[in-house]
Amino acid sequence: MAEEEKKKGWALKQHSKAGLAGEKEAHVLLGQQLGEPGRFAYAALCGISLACLFPENEQSSFRTEFIEGFVKWLDLPDAVLPAMTAFASGLGGEGTESFAQILLKDPILKENPALITQDLLSFSLRDGYYDARARVLICHITWLLRIPLEELEVLEESLLESLKEQKEEESETAEESRKKRERRKKLKRYLLIGLATVGGGTVIGLTGGLAAPLVAAGAATVIGSAGAAALGSTAGIAVMASLFGAAGAGLTGYKMKKRVGAIEEFEFLPLTEGKQLHITIAITGWLCAGKYGSFTAPWSSMMRSSEQYCLAWESKYLMELGNTLDTLLNGFVNMMAQEALKLTVLSGIVTALTWPTSLLTVASVIDNPWGVCLHRAAEVGKHLAHILLSRQQGKRPVTLIGFSLGARVIYFCLQEMAQEKDSQGIIEDVVLLGAPVEGEAKYWKAITRVVSGRIINGYCRGDWLLGFVYRTSSVQINVAGLQPVDLDDRRMVNMDLSAVVKGHLDYMKQMDTILKAVGIKTKECRLEEKGSSSLLSPPARTAPWAADSETGEGENPEDAADGA
Numbered sequence: 001m002a003e004e005e006k007k008k009g010w011a012l013k014q015h016s017k018a019g020l021a022g023e024k025e026a027h028v029l030l031g032q033q034l035g036e037p038g039r040f041a042y043a044a045l046c047g048i049s050l051a052c053l054f055p056e057n058e059q060s061s062f063r064t065e066f067i068e069g070f071v072k073w074l075d076l077p078d079a080v081l082p083a084m085t086a087f088a089s090g091l092g093g094e095g096t097e098s099f100a101q102i103l104l105k106d107p108i109l110k111e112n113p114a115l116i117t118q119d120l121l122s123f124s125l126r127d128g129y130y131d132a133r134a135r136v137l138i139c140h141i142t143w144l145l146r147i148p149l150e151e152l153e154v155l156e157e158s159l160l161e162s163l164k165e166q167k168e169e170e171s172e173t174a175e176e177s178r179k180k181r182e183r184r185k186k187l188k189r190y191l192l193i194g195l196a197t198v199g200g201g202t203v204i205g206l207t208g209g210l211a212a213p214l215v216a217a218g219a220a221t222v223i224g225s226a227g228a229a230a231l232g233s234t235a236g237i238a239v240m241a242s243l244f245g246a247a248g249a250g251l252t253g254y255k256m257k258k259r260v261g262a263i264e265e266f267e268f269l270p271l272t273e274g275k276q277l278h279i280t281i282a283i284t285g286w287l288c289a290g291k292y293g294s295f296t297a298p299w300s301s302m303m304r305s306s307e308q309y310c311l312a313w314e315s316k317y318l319m320e321l322g323n324t325l326d327t328l329l330n331g332f333v334n335m336m337a338q339e340a341l342k343l344t345v346l347s348g349i350v351t352a353l354t355w356p357t358s359l360l361t362v363a364s365v366i367d368n369p370w371g372v373c374l375h376r377a378a379e380v381g382k383h384l385a386h387i388l389l390s391r392q393q394g395k396r397p398v399t400l401i402g403f404s405l406g407a408r409v410i411y412f413c414l415q416e417m418a419q420e421k422d423s424q425g426i427i428e429d430v431v432l433l434g435a436p437v438e439g440e441a442k443y444w445k446a447i448t449r450v451v452s453g454r455i456i457n458g459y460c461r462g463d464w465l466l467g468f469v470y471r472t473s474s475v476q477i478n479v480a481g482l483q484p485v486d487l488d489d490r491r492m493v494n495m496d497l498s499a500v501v502k503g504h505l506d507y508m509k510q511m512d513t514i515l516k517a518v519g520i521k522t523k524e525c526r527l528e529e530k531g532s533s534s535l536l537s538p539p540a541r542t543a544p545w546a547a548d549s550e551t552g553e554g555e556n557p558e559d560a561a562d563g564a
Contacts, residue, residue, distance in 0.1 A: 030108075030119040032075045038106035039074045041099040042116070046070055047087030048096055049140050053490070054133060055090060058449060062133060062424070063088040073123050100144050114151045117142050121155055128243055130277055131425035132397035132452040139453075156277040157306055243277065244394040262379050267312045271299055274306035278397040278428060283311045285404025285434070285507065286373070288322030298511045301522040304399055313380045313409070314373070321369040321405075325465070325505065370469050374436065377405045381412030388426055389417060397428035397452070401520070403507040407435035407481070411447075418446040427451050431518055432480065433458040433497070434507045436466060439478030441487040448489050456518050457485050458495045465504040 034042060050063045067088045071081050086092065104113055120141060124134040142152055271282065282299040291297060295312045302308060388398060400410045410432055417423040427450050435457065437443075447455060459481050460466075466481050484494035500506070500513050507514065515522050 029073065029075075030115055030122070031073060033108055034074075034103075034106050038103050038109070039076055040080060041102035043067070043070055043074055043076060043080070043084050044087050044092070045096065045099045045103060045141060045144065046120075046137065047084045048093050048099070049137055049144070050088045051090040052093065053136060053140060054452075056449075059133075059424070060089075062131075066134070066137075070123065073126075096144065104145060113145050114147050114155075116145060117147055117152050118155055121152070121159075125243070125277075129395040129425075130243060130397060131395075132278075132428040133425050135278060135397045135428055136452045153305075157274075159277070243396055244275075262376060263314070263383055264316070265312060265314050266380060266383060268309045269296060269312050271296060271302070271308035271310050272306055276305045276307040276396075278305050278307075278399070279393055280304040280308045280399045280401065281311060282308065283313075283400070283402030283406030283409050284318070285402065285406040285408075286322040286325065287315060287319040288326050289319075292322070292508055293319075298403070298508050301512050302401075302515055303521040304401070311380075311384065311406075311409070314376045317369065317373050317376060318405070321373050324369050329465075329503070329505065367469075373405050374408065377408040378412045381409040381414075382416040384409060384413040385416035385420070388413070389420055389423060398426055399429045399431075399453075400427065401431040401433075403433035403511070403514075404436065404481075404504065407432035408437055411435060411437045411480075414447045414450050417450045423450050425452065427453075429453040429456070431456040431458065431520065433514060433518075434460065434463060434466060434481040434501070434504060435479075436469065437480050439480040439483055439485055441485055444480075444485050444487050444492070445489075448487075448491055451491055453491065454493050455487075455489075455491045456493045456495060458497045458514065458518055459483055460498045460501040460504075460506075461496070462498055463501065463504050 031039065031042065047063075047067050050066060054063060064085065067084045068081065071078075071084055076084075103109065103116070109115060117138060120134075120138045124130055124138065138152060139149060142149055268281070280302070282302065284295045284298055287293055287295070295310045295315070299308070299310055387393075400413070402408075402410045410430055414427070414430065417426070430447075430451055432455075444455070457480050461482060463482055466479060470477060470479055484496070485492060495518055497514060497517060500510050500517060512522055
């Protein structure tokens with residue numbers, strides 16, 4: 001309740017300020033109301049940040065297009081474009097703090113700096129495509145200006161709430177009239193989406209934009225009158241449809257109707273009832289009888305966004321694997337063997353010669369189901385890649401998080417996406433926990449082309465079970481779930497979870513603590529006061545290079561858990 005009251009209060013405050021701004025200059029974009037020094041500093045700050053966040057050559061077109069469009073958005077003279085292009089190319093980084101101070105001194109921002117976040121969001125949504133790189137940039141600018149990241153989350157949610165409220169206020173007669181006019185045009189699309197869409201589509205998406213002018217009226221309090229006018233136009237109809245996918249059904253409208261290769265099961269299950277401008281997909285690594293018998297169980301407390309899904313995949317094989325793991329641990333491995341195995345893994349030797357004979361005698365119990373699931377995880381990952389590339393989720397940023405074989409699904413998803421064109425700007429952050437994949441940096445380099453924000457590798461040095469399933473390798477190999485990935489890239493963040501994860505099964509049992517450690521909010525965190533200091537603070541989220549510059553490793557998860 002306290003969280004809802006905070007959101008309502010913030011929205012009312014924005015409504016008041018937007019109203020005053022509307023009386024003063026109804027059709028002038030917020031950014032254009034800044035003084036000329038403020039607008040110059042604003043554009044420069046974005047240019048420098050683009051170069052800092054996305055310095056790669058393959059990102060040059062994104063940087064250039066963004067800054068050119070932004071200069072026009074702010075109504076800056078064409079003469080400043082060469083300077084802004086230079087900033088976006090990597091020059092002038094030392095002026096970041098100066099530009100931030102100039103911007104904050106603008107009279108319009110003195111009382112409410114969060115208006116910058118509002119303006120950047122409006123600019124990023126103007127074409128109906130919320131690029132993941134744009135959201136990472138907004139988060140970074142928000143952090144540079146010392147604006148709490150929660151302001152962006154509330155702004156995104158308030159925009160959707162405003163749209164839905166306006167839809168509910170429409171008269172039944174007007175709604176029926178529009179439906180009749182559009183029925184023939186929309187019928188074919190609705191039939192193609194299928195029954196799942198009817199159950200899962202949002203209010204905004206299902207109306208497609210049939211109520212665009214009235215709906216957009218409510219958006220004026222959030223993104224400004226000029227931005228709302230754009231949403232109410234013919235182009236605005238395409239904007240909303242584009243953001244939320246075909247008919248607004250998003251991922252709930254997708255279910256594999258027939259087998260795809262070796263895959264037998266692939267379906268998205270909603271974890272939350274809300275809708276958001278960015279989504280999270282969680283992927284479970286195995287199933288077992290009892291408390292953790294469902295795909296959704298490990299993620300019950302996660303609050304990464306208001307729209308979260310869980311991928312249900314190959315449950316028959318994952319249940320067999322989970323029961324086998326449980327049997328192996330409870331029946332065959334005694335405490336002495338576990339301690340010996342931990343020492344084996346810690347020594348960095350992962351070969352068949354070092355494992356106790358007592359464990360090798362029961363190896364066949366685990367080898368077959370593990371091998372089957374390894375193969376299927378790779379296939380599921382590739383299929384997920386093509387679902388995301390087809391924009392089934394709409395044109396919104398996606399965060400992926402998974403543990404064990406779920407992390408392997410994500411790894412192969414990203415590898416597949418990296419081989420395709422137009423794969424950038426879809427994925428915001430990824431979190432791989434106890435990943436049974438290659439740990440050498442050269443295999444992870446391609447992933448950086450796809451991920452806009454952070455690539456978090458959560459590992460446990462003493463995970464003997466993960467080491468055991470790799471024992472048959474003829475040479476020593478690096479496993480990402482056992483050690484840091486030594487990749488020199490600002491996106492790469494290695495988190496040593498050894499203080500929390502004592503064995504591979506703890507990735508499921510200790511998920512709430514792990515989520516806090518890697519900086520993902522849980523329901524418990526929502527109850528915390530705004531100013532608490534931990535890995536959950538905005539700087540940790542928006543400045544991924546804040547990790548140790550040489551090792552790329554984050555803080556001790558026990559410290560994060562204590563702070564949370």
